[in-house]
Amino acid sequence: MLSPTEDLVGLGGIGLDQGGHLLIDRALRPLAPGQRLKVSDGGENLGVHLRAWARSRGHGVEGDVVVKGAAGDRRLAGAVRAGGPDPSQIVDHPPRSWGLAARGALVELGGPDLASADLDSRPQVWSDLAPKLYAQATAAQWDPATAVDWQATAGMSSDELPDEVETAVVQVMTFLIENEQAALAVPAHFLGRIHPHFREVVQLLAVQVADEARHIEVFTRRARLRGLPLGVSGAGGRASLQTLLDEPDWSLASFLLSVLGEGTFLSLLSFLERYAPDPVTARIAHLALQDEARHVAFGLGHLTEEVATDAGLRGRLQAAIERRHDTLAATAGLASDVHDALVVLAAGSWDPPAIARGWDRVQALQADMDEGRRHRLVRLGFTSREATELSALHTRNFM
Amino acid sequence: MTSDRGRLTLGAVAYDPKVVTIWDGFRRWFAAQDLDVDYVLFSNYERQVEELLAGSIDVAWNSPLAWVRTRRLAEAAGGQARTLAMRDSDRDLTSVVVVREGADAAVAGLSGKVVGTGAVDSPQGTLLPLAHLAQLGLDSGVTVRRFEVGVGLHGDHVGGERDAARALVAGEVDAACMIDGNHLLFAREGILAAGSTRIVAQTPPYDHCNMTVVDGPDGGDPARDALLDRFAELLLAMDYGDPAVRPLLDLEGLKQWLPGRLNGYRQLEEAVDAAGFYDQAGRVTAQGYQP
Numbered sequence: 001m002l003s004p005t006e007d008l009v010g011l012g013g014i015g016l017d018q019g020g021h022l023l024i025d026r027a028l029r030p031l032a033p034g035q036r037l038k039v040s041d042g043g044e045n046l047g048v049h050l051r052a053w054a055r056s057r058g059h060g061v062e063g064d065v066v067v068k069g070a071a072g073d074r075r076l077a078g079a080v081r082a083g084g085p086d087p088s089q090i091v092d093h094p095p096r097s098w099g100l101a102a103r104g105a106l107v108e109l110g111g112p113d114l115a116s117a118d119l120d121s122r123p124q125v126w127s128d129l130a131p132k133l134y135a136q137a138t139a140a141q142w143d144p145a146t147a148v149d150w151q152a153t154a155g156m157s158s159d160e161l162p163d164e165v166e167t168a169v170v171q172v173m174t175f176l177i178e179n180e181q182a183a184l185a186v187p188a189h190f191l192g193r194i195h196p197h198f199r200e201v202v203q204l205l206a207v208q209v210a211d212e213a214r215h216i217e218v219f220t221r222r223a224r225l226r227g228l229p230l231g232v233s234g235a236g237g238r239a240s241l242q243t244l245l246d247e248p249d250w251s252l253a254s255f256l257l258s259v260l261g262e263g264t265f266l267s268l269l270s271f272l273e274r275y276a277p278d279p280v281t282a283r284i285a286h287l288a289l290q291d292e293a294r295h296v297a298f299g300l301g302h303l304t305e306e307v308a309t310d311a312g313l314r315g316r317l318q319a320a321i322e323r324r325h326d327t328l329a330a331t332a333g334l335a336s337d338v339h340d341a342l343v344v345l346a347a348g349s350w351d352p353p354a355i356a357r358g359w360d361r362v363q364a365l366q367a368d369m370d371e372g373r374r375h376r377l378v379r380l381g382f383t384s385r386e387a388t389e390l391s392a393l394h395t396r397n398f399m
Numbered sequence: 400m401t402s403d404r405g406r407l408t409l410g411a412v413a414y415d416p417k418v419v420t421i422w423d424g425f426r427r428w429f430a431a432q433d434l435d436v437d438y439v440l441f442s443n444y445e446r447q448v449e450e451l452l453a454g455s456i457d458v459a460w461n462s463p464l465a466w467v468r469t470r471r472l473a474e475a476a477g478g479q480a481r482t483l484a485m486r487d488s489d490r491d492l493t494s495v496v497v498v499r500e501g502a503d504a505a506v507a508g509l510s511g512k513v514v515g516t517g518a519v520d521s522p523q524g525t526l527l528p529l530a531h532l533a534q535l536g537l538d539s540g541v542t543v544r545r546f547e548v549g550v551g552l553h554g555d556h557v558g559g560e561r562d563a564a565r566a567l568v569a570g571e572v573d574a575a576c577m578i579d580g581n582h583l584l585f586a587r588e589g590i591l592a593a594g595s596t597r598i599v600a601q602t603p604p605y606d607h608c609n610m611t612v613v614d615g616p617d618g619g620d621p622a623r624d625a626l627l628d629r630f631a632e633l634l635l636a637m638d639y640g641d642p643a644v645r646p647l648l649d650l651e652g653l654k655q656w657l658p659g660r661l662n663g664y665r666q667l668e669e670a671v672d673a674a675g676f677y678d679q680a681g682r683v684t685a686q687g688y689q690p
Contacts, residue, residue: 017586017593045582048495048598052580055488058639058654069487071654077640110642 006036006065015043016053024050024066028059033070040064078109083197087131092122094197103197119250120195123309127302130200133294137207140294142287144218153280154225163228165277168344171231172272173223175338177216178233179265179399182241183295184212186257190250204298211291218284225280234335236328240397243324251306251313252320258299260321261399262292263376267369268398275346275361300376307381314381318390325393333396369398406435407626410447410456413440414555417650424647431643432633434626443551443690444520445683448472451613457623458483458630461611462553463667464522464676469611471681477616482609482659483631488652490663491604493579494528497596499567506532506600510540515563515572518547519688520676521554522667523607524563528576530670531602544572551690557581564590574599606663610634631658 009027014020020042027037039050051061060067083091085104096113119125153161187205194202223230244261247253269292272285307313339362344350347358370391377387411422422438429436439456441447444465451459452472461469466482473480502508509532517524525545532541546563549556560577564585567575577585582598585591612619612627619627634656637644648654671677676685 015593017583017591045598048493048579048601049583051491051493052578052583055491056580056652058487069654071487071639074638074640075645078642108642110645 006038007031008038008040010040011042011046013041013043015045016049017045018043020046021053024053028066028068031068033068033073035068036062037066037068038064039066076106076108079106080109081105082107087128087200090122090126090197094120094195096120096195098195098197100196103199114195116192117195119190119193120197122198123306124251125194125198125201125302127201127298127305129298129301130198130204133298133301134200134204134207137204137211137291137294140290141207141210142214144214144221147287148218148280148283150221150225150280152283153222153278156278161226161278162349163226164350165344165348166226166228167231168341169277169281170223170228171337171341172345173219174231174233175237175335175341176219177223178237178241179261180212180215180219182244182399183257183262184209184216186244186247186253187212189245190253193250201302208291208295208298211295215284215288215291218287222280222284231341232335232337234332234337236332237335237338237397239331240328240333240395241399243327243395244399247320249316249320251303252316254299255303255317256320256324257399258295259303259376259380260373260394262299263296263372264369264394264398265292266296267365267372271342271346271361271365271368275348275358277345277348281345296376300379303380317380318382318386321390321393324395328395328397334398405622405626406437407458407623407630408456409436409438410450410459411438411440412444412447412460412462412552412555413442414549414552421647421650424644428637428644428647429630429633434629434633436630444468444553445551445690448681451611452476457612458627459611461609462522462555463605463607463609463664464520464526464553464671466609466611466664467668467671468677468681468683469613471677471679473613473681475680478614480611480613482611482661483627484634484656485606485609485659486651486653487655487657489607489609490657490660492523492607493604494523494531494576494602495579495582495598496528496532496574496576496600497564497567497582497591498574498599499570500595500597502573502597504597504599506535506537509537509574509599512573513542513544513571515544515546515566515575517545517554517559517563517576518550518552518556519545519685520550520552520690521559522605522670523578524554524560524576526670526674526676527602527605527667528600530666530673531600533673535600541574550688557584561585561588561590567591567596603666604663605666606660609659 007027009023011020011023024039031037050064054061054066058069058071060069082098082101082105083089083103096115096117098107099111099114101107188209191202191205196202244253244257247256266289269285269289273282273289276282276285342362343355343358346361347354373391373394374387377390378384382390411418418440426436426438444462447459448465448469450456451469470480516529519525529543546559548558548562560581563572563575564577566572568590586593637656639645639648639654678684
């Protein structure tokens with residue numbers, strides 16, 4: 001018989017070995033410690049199982065009555081919400097004790113600190129552009145197998161695409177591949193250091209890494225498309241890229257890679273799309289250009305916001321360019337193999353007038369790169385004169 | 400005794416690798432409360448009990464069977480054993496005897512049949528349910544097949560009971576003995592599908608582990624007892640809401656430490672006598688028992 005102070009839950013014939021405990025848990029939830037819950041209709045083993053189950057949960061049991069224990073509700077004592085799921089609910093300094101918890105989750109105290117997440121300050125990491133850019137990035141993913149008509153170049157005759165011009169294309173692809181390797185490694189290196197609270201930034205960088213992986217694939221595939229061996233990897237080019245990998249500061253690395261390096265690559269890819277001697281080269285340059293523009297937009301976006309809150313940052317950015325310039329002073333800059341290959345690629349043939357045309361186009365490319373860098377530096381608050389000086393110090397290796 | 404130096408030494412049995420995690424964690428927690436507690440792990444309870452009596456350790460985290468032996472040894476030596484604390488989950492356990500669904504639902508139906516049990520030294524998987532069956536009149540009418548997993552661990556290792564349950568499903572035994580919670584656990588593990596077995600007997604409630612202390616014929620040592628009092632006080636103060644100890648409490652299978660009590664061991668004392676496991680002086684008399 002039900003006492004006036006007891007609640008009742010019927011299990012509908014389901015035993016505790018069939019999930020019946022879920023119904024008991026649900027019925028206990030609103031009760032206070034010490035309150036009683038009579039359990040009925042839980043199968044023939046209810047008496048045995050109720051005793052064992054209640055004991056394991058810290059509840060008392062008297063026959064078929066569970067007396068709610070105090071401990072279970074204590075599990076969430078001190079638990080806090082990890083901000084909120086919407087980007088507007090991001091906190092400035094999420095504690096590392098929130099670890100991998102979803103933003104907005106109720107975080108039980110205890111558990112390990114996410115020691116690796118040292119990039120945990122909103123001004124340093126976040127950009128309001130991140131959610132929008134991530135959405136664009138996922139919508140703009142393309143499949144190398146279907147987005148490119150590989151046969152369009154593979155099927156060209158040697159008159160249409162002479163080997164001497166193809167050699168230049170392969171050299172440029174060889175150069176692009178090693179640059180994309182660096183562009184993949186740098187965000188990948190920082191991904192694990194960004195606090196997961198800044199979810200959209202992590203997601204965006206993850207897609208960025210995937211973008212670069214795809215670029216490496218298509219540039220490699222293009223390089224091999226007509227059976228020629230890959231080109232030269234210059235020591236100076238690799239030295240330049242190494243300085244990107246060696247930069248331990250997230251803001252500075254982002255500045256050097258995304259704003260200056262990938263920013264410069266926007267001009268290069270645009271150039272390749274425009275002057276490519278074959279349709280596949282033009283197509284993959286176009287596809288990569290779209291992705292790189294997003295990478296530059298994020299880098300520029302979060303640094304613009306960071307510069308606004310960190311008065312000393314601009315000075316550090318300037319010092320980073322100067323330091324990199326000094327480091328690379330003893331290297332050769334852009335390998336002549338690459339420079340000459342760009343001329344031949346843009347010329348489309350070895351006829352002297354064509355070579356002259358190609359030369360002019362590469363000169364224009366370098367001017368365009370410089371203009372783009374100066375424009376982005378001004379966006380970050382540098383004066384026009386500072387931007388001109390700093391752009392001139394950028395690596396001659398483009399990235 | 401180590402308490403002379405202001406440190407308490409606890410003995411525990413290494414029935415699972417998690418024991419190290421548990422006592423390392425508790426040790427750090429006690430240190431944060433300014434109590435120096437260290438621990439020693441034993442491979443079996445018999446050795447732990449002997450070292451407790453020898454004074455090598457101050458307190459033993461004892462199985463119920465180890466408690467019975469400690470009490471007998473202590474009293475035989477003119478002293479006495481007492482208990483400081485136990486888990487909330489150590490109180491009022493029962494063991495059950497299970498048959499396949501469709502078998503004779505009466506206990507008497509087990510007469511002449513094969514009953515699978517846990518290891519020889521398992522209170523919950525062997526000693527208590529067999530004593531209960533004997534009280535129900537099946538004293539010599541069944542053949543016992545023991546599943547000897549973790550002998551010396553006093554049934555802390557669940558493997559013996561699990562093997563008995565598997566043997567029941569396989570038709571190798573006619574009944575299997577297990578603690579009530581394991582009947583539920585084995586259902587969740589898929590070993591005993593819901594509705595595939597029937598419980599034909601359940602022991603009365605009994606108590607399980609406790610923190611055991613031994614006082615010699617001349618009583619306790621005041622310095623040690625002060626440390627033990629503080630140890631018990633801190634145990635009872637552990638709060639499941641404290642994130643520093645909650646994972647350890649979860650691993651050890653409790654929500655709260657409770658004061659020790661001694662009225663839950665009579666059934667096991669009788670079962671030990673019935674099986675001839677220890678004599679009244681605490682000597683091991685079980686045949687073929689090699690922890």
